[in-house]
Amino acid sequence: GESVGLHLPTLSVQEGDNSIINCAYSNSASDYFIWYKQESGKGPQFIIDIRSNMDKRQGQRVTVLLNKTVKHLSLQIAATQPGDSAVYFCAEIFGNEKLTFGTGTRLTIIP
C-alpha cells in the first residue's frame, strides 16, 4: 500500500532555535497534506495543512513547505518552546479518502 514517512527519527533542538521536521510521501497524486502534533498521553492535534497546489503555507510560528518534485514535506517551527516537545506526524489525503500517516518524528526541546 501507500506509505508516508520513514522510521521514527528523533530531533533535539535548543529552546529558542528553529526546528525543521521532514517527511517523504509516496503518492504523487495526493492533494492534501496535514501536520499533526501528538503529546504524550494525548491524541494527535492538527497544526497546519497545505493543498497540493501550494508550495508554502505559514501559521503561527509554523511553516509547511511542499516540494512535489521530490515528494517531500517539511514543517518548520520557529523559536521553539518546551511545549513544542512532542511527536510530529505528516499525513496525506488522496481524493476524499482516508488519512495516511507517517510514522512520526520525536522532537525534544532542550531548555
Add this chain to the structure above:
Amino acid sequence: KAGVTQTPRYLIKTRGQQVTLSCSPISGHRSVSWYQQTPGQGLQFLFEYFSETQRNKGNFPGRFSGRQFSNSRSEMNVSTLELGDSALYLCASSGGSSSVYEQYFGPGTRLTVT
C-alpha cells in the same frame, strides 16, 4: 464545546477475548474515524463512519468491526484478540461532507492484550 471522548482509557484483555471501545464525537460532527497506533506501524486507518454507514475501510482483518449510532457515537469491536492487537486506538470526528480534512482526535484507548 467538549472534545472527542473515548472510553475506557485503558483496558487489559486476554488473547481470544473480544473488546468494545466507545467514542463520542464532538457535538454536531457526523463522521467518526478509527485508527490504530503502534510503535512499529504508526497510525493506521481502520474505518470511517458517516451517518451510521461505513464510508471508508482500511486494511484490517474482519476481526475489527465498528458501528455508528444515530447520535453519531461510535463503537469499534475487536474479536478473538491477538497479542499484536495491543495498541492505542484513536477515534477522530469531523463535521461536514469533507470529513477527512478536519479531524479532531480523542485521547485514545490503550489496549493491552496478554
